[in-house]
Amino acid sequence: LWNGELAVGSKLPEVALAKEIGVSRTPVREAVAQLESEGFLVQIPNTGSFVRMMQRDELDELFDFRMHLECYALELVIQSADAKLIQKLGELCAQMFDQIKQAYKSEQVDPVADGFVFTPHWHQLDARFHELLLQSANNRWIQRVSGQLHLMSRIFMPGRIIARNENSWHRAIRICRQHRGIVRSIRNGDLKTGRDTLCLHIDQGRHESMAFMDWIEAHINDKPAQRRKLPEEQANMLENILHLREVLANQVDA
Secondary structure, three states, X not given: OOOOOXXXXXEOOHHHHHHHHOOOHHHHHHHHHHHHHOOOEEEEOOOEEEEOOOOHHHHHHHHHHHXXXXXXXXXXXXXXXXXXXXXXHHHHHHHHHHHHHHHHHOOOOOHHHHOOOOOHHHHHHHHHHHHHHHHOOOOHHHHHHHHHHHHHHHHOOOOOOOOOOOXXXXXXXHHHHHHHXXXXXXXXXXXXXXXXXXXXXXXXXXXXXXXXXXXXXXXXXXXXXXXXXOOHHHHHHHHHHHHHHHHHHHHHHO
């Protein structure tokens, strides 16, 4: 889920996962049951478990909650920030920016035509930045919900797939600059600027997720021939979502 290998609508391959991990199906089933209880998966009797599709209002509430939680965490961090935390956050920013530089210098791609590719490692660094910010607030309740919150947001932030009004290079650079702005605000003890930057950062993630929802609705009724013309990853995602909707509809009818 973190790496985007199981996108919205994907069926969870329990048998394959058990073999890959090298365990029996029992612990895999237990993990699946936990993910279902936490709202990441939906289990359909006699069919399997699928990555759940959130409703638009539910997704909007998720980003509202995330914005309030992270701004509160930022306030606590600024009150007790130390040099080690600032250094760690800065290192994460530097690693993300290094990915942009390495990709741009790569001889294997045309930087303009191919665009920046948001790799699993990029997403891990991005998630780690926010996790470190939340964990450093030293509030056990924030720590308890932060992982679940960011994983749910991650599933519904496919800006790496659906490009709307922003070039992928610009998006990557913007994310890096906003992260650096947050670190600078912590270093300077500037809560207002830090909160403004963080709110803008999260709100742009909200817009990307809503754009994804719009994209789904715009293409969900495409004919198979039309879907085959889409890039492979987009076409597969759409097929998964369409299949999940059909399975859920059949379950209700039954």
